[in-house]
Amino acid sequence: MSREKKAVRSAFRDAVLRRDGHRCRVCGREARTSNLEPRTSNESIDLAAHHITNRELVPHGGYVRENGIALCSQCHEQAEAGEAGFEPAALYALIGSSAEIAAAEARAKGPRGEAIESATLGWVWGAEKTS
Numbered sequence: 811m812s813r814e815k816k817a818v819r820s821a822f823r824d825a826v827l828r829r830d831g832h833r834c835r836v837c838g839r840e841a842r843t844s845n846l847e848p849r850t851s852n853e854s855i856d857l858a859a860h861h862i863t864n865r866e867l868v869p870h871g872g873y874v875r876e877n878g879i880a881l882c883s884q885c886h887e888q889a890e891a892g893e894a895g896f897e898p899a900a901l902y903a904l905i906g907s908s909a910e911i912a913a914a915e916a917r918a919k920g921p922r923g924e925a926i927e928s929a930t931l932g933w934v935w936g937a938e939k940t941s
């Protein structure tokens with residue numbers, strides 16, 4: 811995987827987990843401390859930044875927080891399986907987004923998603939936005 815692709819994924823994950831307070835947005839389970847540190851330990855990572863609408867269906871892969879939600883591994887499995895209560899509409903409602911908002915943000919932010927490149931600082935993660 812290219813450095814840029816990694817940076818885009820990492821920025822997406824960071825923006826989503828930060829917005830959701832490092833807790834599963836469905837059941838409220840908290841991330842382990844190791845989840846907040848660089849991934850150096852072998853502990854399992856509890857929280858995933860789940861793509862609510864499948865990557866292939868959102869412009870530029872949908873690496874924007876409006877298409878992401880923090881889920882623990884159990885809730886993530888249920889979301890991936892499309893179980894009741896974990897449908898995209900239900901998950902979007904939890905974060906105050908929608909498929910339309912996610913697509914519009916993905917289009918506006920472009921291929922870098924939440925990653926913003928700075929010539930002097932390198933990659934800057936999840937710049938704050940107040941819209």
Ligand SMILES: [Zn+2]
Pocket residue numbers: 834835836837838839881882883884885886
């Ligand atoms: Zn959960």
